[in-house]
Amino acid sequence: MQNDELSLNIDGKTVRAKRGTLLIQAAREAGFDIPSLCWHRKLSPTGACRLCIVKVEGMRGLVTSCSTAVEEGMKVIAFDEELEDERRFLLASLMTEADVGSDGSHRDEFAELCLRYNLIPSVMSQRAKAATEGLPLTPSAYTAKDDSSPVLSFDPAKCIKCFRCVKACDEVQGKGVIGVLDRGVDSYIAAGLDGWGGSECDGCGECVQLCPTGALVEKPNREHMRRALGSPDGAKSGDRASATARRVQSTCSYCGVGCQLSLSVLDGRIVRADGVEGVLPNDGRLCVKGRFGYDYVHSPDRLTVPLIKENGRFREASWDEALDTAAKAFVAIKEKYGADALAGYSSAKCSNEDNYLFQKFVRVAFGTNNLDYCTRLCHASTVTAMLKALGDAAATNSIQDYENAGCVLIIGNNMIDTHPVTATYVKRGLAKGGRLVVIDPRWTPFADKADVWLQPRLGTDVALLNGMARIALREGWVNEGFVERRVAGGLAALEELRAAVEPYTPAEVERVCGVGEAKLREATRLYATAENSIIATGMGMSQQAVGT
Incomplete structure (x- = not known):
């Protein structure tokens, strides 16, 4: 080897x-x-x-x-001297094409290098493009600054056409919204022909995070950061926000992907959210919610102190008083009615560690197993089915595995909208040659990217899946050795399945589901013959007895 x-x-x-x-x-x-x-x-x-x-x-x-x-x-x-002189010349050339320097609201890697090579006195020294080191000004037809997006701003005067944003949009997020218009020195970065606000950009901000000059920047809190940090000492080379902005790593509180955030906190307020590079599950990626949806943290409607209700009205209380009041009430109920008169209800928005401590508290302090949380409504059926079929209630693959799957079968799951970062790994896998089967009565964005899109009638998923199983069994697309080694009941269980699905001929499936034989067979072939396949299910399957 x-x-x-x-x-x-x-x-x-x-x-x-x-x-x-x-x-x-x-x-x-x-x-x-x-x-x-x-x-x-x-x-x-x-x-x-x-x-x-x-x-x-x-x-x-x-x-x-x-x-x-x-x-x-x-x-x-x-x-060596020749290489460093050449690098300095290249930077000076870029300075004749683009503005350089940060106003404190963003990092400018271009300015940091110009400072490193003694071309500017400070990264905070904002300078318009100009003849530098004897080099003439490069003519260009810059378009006007584009503020049409609700979440980001594009200033072509600061763009050095490094193409990071173009590739980030295409290769990382799999969206391909950003491109290059015109040619030569007159070429410029654009999101469609009608500006950022009129494009298909959904505001994930990957381009902003990877932009090295500040040509693409976040809109929210920019003025606040500019006022607070726009001083010669405001931006420290290498820091994305500033030397005075505190960085806090956290977990996004929206969907279940668990994206890691790097929050910039200034004057006690979150002013920016970046994805943490090199850390799973998101490896720097975020969606529009994760990057820009943090304003709820500072909502005036949030509770900032405990409240105790007396005579039908809430009053503010200290933490000690509130905790003592709650504890006495719990103890009184337990002594009068028994432990099972108490129950705990937790949240999927909490971390695994928080939920572990909560269930420990309920089981040990309350002395009861009356424990529930919000996601049971969504996925109790999923958990039961996976325990029965796979022996484990959790996913059997990582999010990153989607990128290397030979075939992904998505059923009852609008992943691009509900779990956008997971969807980026699916899209990267498709770019590598992976295949995609979508089963959903309604159109979802992945339907346009699918090799096969099956649209069964509402509530006929069981018949459809039985028909696919029948085709796979009849065509010999089943690894019987694996079944014998790893499946309870072995080959006898396989024969039971064969008998159960035999009535679901292609004609019967078409009658029940409205899905033709050719599409049914091709979807089955793609999934069953791929070297490795993944099924991504969702609410469409878990919210009703017969599926989507």
């Missing part, structure tokens, strides 16, 4: 790296801070800014390390 690691030399230092790793990533992980503005570890190489140039023994000219994979025995020069 070929060794997964290799050895190379960078500026006289031996570096170990995995095969296939890009040279810039291997160098940075080894402590060599090769500059770049277009490269990001989540995106395919672009080579647009050229700042990551290095010298590689045996290769002609200066090589872009963002588009060159490491090789065994490679000898690399990452820093």
Whole structure:
């Protein structure tokens, strides 16, 4: 078996790296801070800014390390006078094309590099594009600043056309909304022909998070950050918000994906939410709710102190008084009526750790198993079915597995709307050649991307799935060895299934469900013959006895 690691030399230092790793990533992980503005570890190489140039023994000219994979025995020069002079020249050239400097409301990686190469005195020194280092001003036909989106703003004067936003929208989020219009020096980034507000952009903000210059920035709280941080000491190189904004890692409280957030807190208020890069499950991704839906935290309707009701009216109380009052009431009820007169009701919005402590409290302090929480309404049937069929009530795969599935079967699940970050992994898998089957009576966004979209009549999912099982059994698309080893009842159970689904011929399925044989057979083939397949079910299946 070929060794997964290799050895190379960078500026006289031996570096170990995995095969296939890009040279810039291997160098940075080894402590060599090769500059770049277009490269990001989540995106395919672009080579647009050229700042990551290095010298590689045996290769002609200066090589872009963002588009060159490491090789065994490679000898690399990452820093010398010629390379640094060339990088300074490239940055000066960009300064003739784009404005540079931050107003405090965003990070400007371009300005940070210009400061590093002594082209500007401070990252807070905002400067319009200008002739720099003797280079002439680059003519361009910039379009006007676009503020038409409700959540983000685009300033083409600050755009260096690194294409991070274009690739982030396409390769990370799988949306492909952002593109390039016009040609040459007159080309510019755009979201459709009618501006950001008139485009299909849903405001996920991936482009904002990956923009290196501040050409794309968040709208919410920008003025507040600009006023508070727009001073020479306001923005510290390397910080996305500011040196004075506190960073807090948290978990998004909306859907069940559990995206990790990096919150910027200024003067006691959340002013920005970023996805945490390199941390699962989202690896920096967010949806519009996770990135911009944090304003409820500061709603004036939220309780900030405990309330105790007396004589039909609530009054404010201290935490000690409120806790003592609640505890005395619980004890009194338990002593008078018994432990089972008490119950606990928790929330899926809480963390796993919080819910563990809550159930421990109910079972130990109350002394009862009367415990429930809101998601039982949604997924009690799912839990029961998975325990019976798989022996485990939780998902059997990770969210990231969707990206590597040979076929994904989505049934009764509008994933793009309800779990957008999970959907990004499905879309990445499709871009790699994965196949998609959607079963849903109504149109959902994934229906347009599906290889096969089955639209059964309402409430006929059981007949449809039985028909698919019959086809798979008759065509021999069942791994009988796996059934014998891993399924209770083994091959005898398989024969029971065969007998149960035999009445569901393609003609009977069409009569009951309204789904034709050709589509039914193709959907079954895609799912059953893929090397690895995943089923993504949802409320459409769990909310009623017969499915969607």
